[in-house]
Amino acid sequence: MKTTGRLSKANRQQKLLDLLDNDPFVTDEDLADKFFVSIQTIRLDRLELGIPELRERVKKVAEKNYQKVRSIVGTEIIGELIDLSLGERGISILETTPDMAFSKTNIVRGHHIFSQAESLAMSVIDAEVALTGVSNIKYLSPVQAGDKMVAKAEVVRVRGNKHFVHVKIHVNQNQVFRGKFILIAIHSREV
Amino acid sequence: MKTTGRLSKANRQQKLLDLLDNDPFVTDEDLADKFFVSIQTIRLDRLELGIPELRERVKKVAEKNYQKVRSIVGTEIIGELIDLSLGERGISILETTPDMAFSKTNIVRGHHIFSQAESLAMSVIDAEVALTGVSNIKYLSPVQAGDKMVAKAEVVRVRGNKHFVHVKIHVNQNQVFRGKFILIAIHSREV
DNA sequence: TTGTAATTAGTACCTGATACTAATATAAAG
DNA sequence: CTTTATATTAGTATCAGGTACTAATTACAA
Numbered sequence: 001m002k003t004t005g006r007l008s009k010a011n012r013q014q015k016l017l018d019l020l021d022n023d024p025f026v027t028d029e030d031l032a033d034k035f036f037v038s039i040q041t042i043r044l045d046r047l048e049l050g051i052p053e054l055r056e057r058v059k060k061v062a063e064k065n066y067q068k069v070r071s072i073v074g075t076e077i078i079g080e081l082i083d084l085s086l087g088e089r090g091i092s093i094l095e096t097t098p099d100m101a102f103s104k105t106n107i108v109r110g111h112h113i114f115s116q117a118e119s120l121a122m123s124v125i126d127a128e129v130a131l132t133g134v135s136n137i138k139y140l141s142p143v144q145a146g147d148k149m150v151a152k153a154e155v156v157r158v159r160g161n162k163h164f165v166h167v168k169i170h171v172n173q174n175q176v177f178r179g180k181f182i183l184i185a186i187h188s189r190e191v
Numbered sequence: 192m193k194t195t196g197r198l199s200k201a202n203r204q205q206k207l208l209d210l211l212d213n214d215p216f217v218t219d220e221d222l223a224d225k226f227f228v229s230i231q232t233i234r235l236d237r238l239e240l241g242i243p244e245l246r247e248r249v250k251k252v253a254e255k256n257y258q259k260v261r262s263i264v265g266t267e268i269i270g271e272l273i274d275l276s277l278g279e280r281g282i283s284i285l286e287t288t289p290d291m292a293f294s295k296t297n298i299v300r301g302h303h304i305f306s307q308a309e310s311l312a313m314s315v316i317d318a319e320v321a322l323t324g325v326s327n328i329k330y331l332s333p334v335q336a337g338d339k340m341v342a343k344a345e346v347v348r349v350r351g352n353k354h355f356v357h358v359k360i361h362v363n364q365n366q367v368f369r370g371k372f373i374l375i376a377i378h379s380r381e382v
Numbered sequence: 383t384t385g386t387a388a389t390t391a392g393t394a395c396c397t398g399a400t401a402c403t404a405a406t407a408t409a410a411a412g
Numbered sequence: 413c414t415t416t417a418t419a420t421t422a423g424t425a426t427c428a429g430g431t432a433c434t435a436a437t438t439a440c441a442a
Contacts, residue, residue, distance in 0.1 A: 009419065025254075027398065038421050043400080053399055055246065055428090062253035063216070078302075099213060110323035111269075111309050115302040132301035132330050139323055200388070218429065229390050234431085244430055246397090 006036055013045050024057035063103050078115040079151060087126035087155055092116060094149045101145035108143040117167040117179050120153045125163040127185035137179035147171040161185040197227055204236050215248040269306045270342065278317040278346060283307060285340045292336035299334040308358040308370045311344045316354045318376035328370035338362045352376040 007015070012035050019034075020026065028046070032039040046053070052060075079094030100112045118132060143149060150170050157164040161184055169177035198206065203226050210225075211217065219237070223230040237244070243251075270285030291303045309323060334340060341361050348355040352375055360368035 025250075029398080040422075041420055044420080047400095055249075055398070058246075058253045059216075059249050062249045097213065110326075111302060111306040114305055114309075118300075118302050118305075135301075135328055135330075137326055137328065139326075220429085231391075232389055235389080238431095246429070 009045075012037070013049055016042075016045055017049060017051070020051060020057070024061055025054070027054050078112070078119045079149070081120070081123060084123065086124070087158075088124070089152065089154045090120055090124040091153075092120045092123075092151045094151070096143060096145050096147050096149060098145045106145045108145055108147070110139060113139065113143060113149065113169060113177050114179075116149060116151050117153075117169060117177060118181065120151045121165040121167050121179075121181040121183060124153045124155060124165060125183055125185060127161075127163075132181055132183055135179055135181045137177070139177055141174065141176050143171055143176050149176070151177075200236075203228070204240055207233075207236055208240060208242070211242060211248070215252055216245070218245050269303075269310045270340070272311070272314060275314065277315065278349075279315070280343065280345045281311055281315040282344075283311045283314070283342045285342070287334060287336050287338050287340060289336045296333075297336045299336055299338070301330060304330065304334060304340065304360060304368050305370070307340060307342050308344075308360060308368060309372065311342045312356040312358050312370075312372040312374055315344045315346060315356060316374055316376060318352075318354075323372060323374055326370055326372045328368070330368055332365065332367050334362055334367050340367070342368075 016031065016035070019031070028039050028042045031042045035042070045051075051057075079092035081090065081092045083089075083091040094112070094116045096108045096112065098106070101108045114137065117137070118135070122132070148171065151167055152170075153165050153167045155163055155165050163183045163185060165181045165183060167177075167179045167181065168175055207222065207226070210222070219230050219233045222233045226233070236242075242248075270283035272281065272283045274280075274282040285303070285307045287299045287303065289297070292299045305328065308328070309326070313323070339362065342358055343361075344356050344358045346354055346356050354374045354376060356372045356374060358368075358370045358372065359366055
């Protein structure tokens with residue numbers, strides 16, 4: 001045994017897996033140094049273990065986290081309000097983009113659709129602030145990134161501070177979503 | 192030569208910035224094709240604009256959010272995943288902040304609650320990508336900004352690629368949300 | 383027409399690999 | 413001790429997606 005910290009093959013490969021699992025940003029060269037073996041050994045190990053090369057690993061991590069960066073925090077109304085009759089109806093449009101979708105399938109994540117619908121429903125009732133009490137929603141077909149979602153909201157009934165709003169979202173004449181929202185208007189003194 | 196879609200330098204560089212801003216995963220070659228110029232022109236543009244090469248861009252995206260997600264694999268999740276049994280159940284925590292709430296009432300907007308629930312539901316099923324098919328949700332009481340929302344998801348039934356997941360969210364022992372999600376798993380194809 | 387900016391072409395080199403061949407070291411078995 | 417199997421190392425050619433640089437060509441405006 002020449003070099004001090006030398007491990008058995010199986011042992012090394014297990015540690016390799018662990019190591020790359022919580023730090024994918026390591027080159028073969030780094031690994032070779034770490035395990036006191038040649039770079040070729042590391043490559044054989046990766047081959048046997050089915051671990052992709054550094055650049056692939058980094059790319060995967062990047063893709064995975066990419067969508068998350070642009071989340072839907074903060075925006076008052078999601079989509080562009082293009083028509084509004086307070087207390088009656090409203091229309092909003094949301095152009096979907098790749099960052100709203102799953103990278104692999106290009107299908108827009110549900111909460112973006114929901115958010116457009118809910119925020120339109122809230123805009124449409126004639127009250128300063130509203131809270132969604134109950135809602136019953138259905139996604140009818142997937143939305144592709146790039147699709148333009150047209151949401152139409154209609155106030156169907158008002159009982160006290162409860163507002164019943166139906167929202168339908170279409171993409172090119174095809175309905176992709178419908179939802180029934182019961183929104184509770186809150187008066188400022190209420191907590 | 193007057194190749195059809197040719198733009199002025201300034202124009203092209205502006206579009207280049209925009210383009211890379213919401214999709215950093217593009218090679219110089221792709222860009223050259225897109226703008227009908229040579230690869231060298233693109234490289235001059237990047238040089239002038241101080242845009243790093245593809246691999247650097249990808250690496251930055253990967254590093255940006257890496258620390259946050261490192262423990263769990265494949266989670267684009269809203270909130271922090273603190274427990275997960277794939278295919279069975281999961282728990283996530285989301286600390287709400289004022290920017291998630293209505294400024295007047297300090298009440299957290301519904302779609303943040305929904306998003307936490309939906310993304311937890313998606314995390315919990317043992318499939319790479321899922322699409323929310325139908326969901327039935329109910330907000331039980333308002334959430335104040337600053338509240339810590341604890342979401343618990345449970346897979347109650349699996350039929351083919353349909354996964355029925357119940358999610359409950361609590362704030363200090365009080366249930367504030369419940370939802371039944373039917374998630375449709377999509378089998379991943381290689382990219 | 384001429385001068386300048388913009389674009390293109392081409393070369394050498396870089397990193398972090400793959401894919402392959404061949405040689406050598408080490409350990410176990412006969 | 414020798415043979416054999418396994419593990420490791422060495423070395424070469426090739427790749428993608430670049431950098432860095434030089435030189436030539438094209439576009440356009442004065």
